[in-house]
Amino acid sequence: MAHWSTFDKETEKETKRLIKYFTGIEDEEDQNFQLALKFAWSNFRFHRYLDVNTHKVQRSLTGIYEKLMVHSDLSKAESWKRLTEEFVNSPLPNTDGTKSDAHYSLLSLLLFLSGSPSNTDFTERPRVKEAEEEDKFDWASYLMEGEDIDNGPYPDTPEWSEEESDDDDGQQPISREDSGIQLDRTPQEDQDNNNNKTVPVSWTVGEPDARVWLEQHVVTPYWVAHAPRFPHSLHLHSNLLNVWDQHLYNTDPLYLPEEKAFVTETQVIRETLWLLSGVKKHFIFQHHDGKVSVRNNVVVTHLTSNCLRSVLEHIAVYGQAVFRLQRFIDEPPFRTYQAFVWALNKYFTSFKKELTTIEKELICNDETVTLSAVLDRLNPHLAQIKVLHKVFCTGVAEVPPETPNVVRASHLLNTLYKAIIEYDSVGEASEQAVALLFSLWTETVRPYLEIVDEWIVHGHLFDPAKEFIIQRNKDVPVNHRDFWYATYTLYSVSETVENEEKLNDAASGSSGGDQGSSNRQLTMVSFLKPVLKQIIMAGKSMQLLRNLDCKETEQSDRSSRDAERKSLYTLFLESVQSRLCSQDESPTDTITEQQATKRSLIKMQSIIAQHLEIEDVHDPLLAINFARLYLQQSDFHEHFSGGDFIVDRSSQAVTCQTFELTLRSCLYPHIERRYIECCGNLMKTLKKDYKLLEYLQAMRNYFLLEAGDTMYDFYTAIFDKVQEKESWQQLSFLNVQLQEAVGQRHPEDSSRLSVFLEPIDPARKKHPVNNLEVLTLSYKVPWPVDIVISSECQKIYNQVFLLLLQIKWAKYSLDTLRFSDFTDVTKKLEGALGEEVKVKEPINQQIHRMCLLRVKLMHFVNSLHNYITTRILHSTGLEFQHQVQEAKDLDQLIKIHYRYLATIHDRCLLREKVSFVKEAIMKVLNLVLIFSDRWQAGFGAWKIESIDKMESDFKNCHMFLVTILNKAVCRGSFPHLESLALSLMAGFEQC
């Protein structure tokens, strides 16, 4: 009973729903509802219908089919048959099995309810059924598996070039040519003969025009994970990757196929172009801390992944180079780098133009563009990028960051210079590289040349970033005595030439305070080296000139000249241009010339081979090389003498010889000209307005006693005082004497000259001749002449002055001795001691010996005096005057002056090395002073022993000097000593 009740409940529930559904009455308490329920129940329970007969239902189904067939409703009949058959074979929710009574009862129910099925329009019905089947079985995806349907998120497409949208709409629908792969007829395509390359089924739903447009303009988002694969040919060539993978899979049991991102070759080419043009975000290439790497899983269908990878890695290297160069372009710190960046930028502009051209061609799709073709086309550019990157690495990137600007700038210029020379030596193979580097170099060198220009033209070294190899020392004012020496610091002396440089510098006495610490590797700007001295001279001269109150006429001219003046850099560029242009006139000649060269090479080779055979040498290689050497020389000579250098203007190729020659002919002459002009002006101004020559003459007049009469007045006053045994070492007395002497004849110098007394070493005081050494003569030289006549120079002048004074003293002492002194003595003795005849004889003898000794001493002193005044001072002075007239620049003048002083110092035997000679001379001079002292003291004051002593002393010194000087003369090293040696020898032989 319980079972029945639950069954009834179920049925009652369903019945209620049925009634609710059909009548629309929701309220179960409704009267109508209750009526309907009762009606339904009574019908369900107490009906008089027969149970469902399966056969009967089956018959009805067949009947309906036949009926539909009769009505020619074939599709409906077909659907009917299929549907009913399917239904009876399908399960029902609460019934086990198929073809059950429930199935047939349902069918019969429907048959009872049916209302004229043949008359109803049933065309749409079967389609719904088919659609249902489609849901179950995705034919589109099944058939189009692997086809590109372009259903990606269109708005998310990345950077889109403008050119793309400019595409003409009349283009063909997308095809395999788009991927850069040649379209090849696959067997599949041959089967379906319709030539519609792509019309996927699902597309018929949308608007075909829009689809086509999208197809043409939207790229498959290959950069997203699990991107749909694009269509591609099934031809073996296009599936190399699959074939290879299959092979690997078959041969290697552990091979695991990886997840791959498929791209087309076109996409690879485009990313390559973008990478090279400096775009940072890519799919195929990845940036990590400035390094460019290739994504691991990127593949194209027609290449193995290894193959593609090797090609892409090759590209990535260049991409990285471009990236580094571009990053450098963003932040140049000072002018030389800025110029370099500007040059790089110029290059990259042209390079990007080329890239854009390629990309446009790629978009146009007019011809096949393959990756290898693109690389082939870019090859010269890539080679240039390689060169640029190499130069950048050595010149910029490898320099430590804390390096001063001057080193960085000069290092960069040097690297470029060296690179040009290096590539040049390879010859024609690297013409392009040389041309590129040369243009780069000419740009980069601009700031340097501008600094040089500013300096040598305006005398103002303008270098705020401190990048020039010469820098101004701020703490030295122009009108300072040390200006010429300490104003500028020369940096960057390369290690190899350091010694040479220093020597040059020391000899020239030029600037160069800081020679650069040798422990750091500094480099010299090589290209300026040949003219560096001229630049420094010109620059300093110009600055000095600017600070001198030079002639007004020049001042007025200057401004007008400045306006039309061309800068050094412009002049340089013009020279280079004209030099490169000279080739243009005879381009055809080059070829014939080359042929001629070849012919003459063969000829020359045979000649040289013959020559070699004479010497029993059989070496054809040697012969060829010799021949080439001779030819080169003759070629070079021809070109050089003719002034016609072979330089291809279009490629700007400059060969090794010509690069240096280019500088020599295009840059150095301008600097040289400017140098001559500047220094000439300075010399003129110094000589004319600042009386340089007059001051030099004054030095000689007073220090070297050339103004004989003036100085005679001065020193005789002193000598007289000494003879009178009075004290002469009083500053006032000496200065009064000097002023009196000078004031009479050279009143303009009297204010500049003065005498000082300097205490001397007591050890040297023992000889009377050394007493004079306390004297110091001083001459106040005004600026800027004191650059030439420095205090160091005055010291040397003073040494010579003292020597001269000592000789003069000795000479004066001897000259003032009188024979009458002796005659008085003789007479006196004759009167007083008449009987002592014994004594008389020795007295006369003594007097005679004294006279003889005096003459000998006089000969010696006169010889020495003669030698020094005429042989040394006068002749050297004449030479010096001559050289001064010819001096081109101040440095040279200083050098000449120093050399002059060194020469007279040397020849006056004042050098430390020959001090023993001077010592001997001093001894003799001392002897002279003692002798004259004794002579004047009178006959009684000296004894025979002292005469013996003096004679022997003199003899020893004399002999020593003669021997020494003779030796020196015989060696021939001191030709100027010859006269002194001879005259002394003559005196000695007479003894």
Place this chain on the structure above:
Amino acid sequence: MASAANTNLNAVRETMDVLLEISRLLNTGLDMESLSICVRLCEQGINPEALSAVIKELRKASESLKASENCTN
């Protein structure tokens, strides 16, 4: 187990779809909801002829009811 139930569910759903197609072909005027009520009733052993009679009657009654209501309104 769940997957088996799922496949069964799908199969039943498919059966219902087919049945609905047949119903449409025969122009019975039944939709999915009414059809599923009928399926349950038939499975409970209700005679299809009786059921069809009830449905027809109910349709008729509801139509007349609606007509009378329309008239009164």
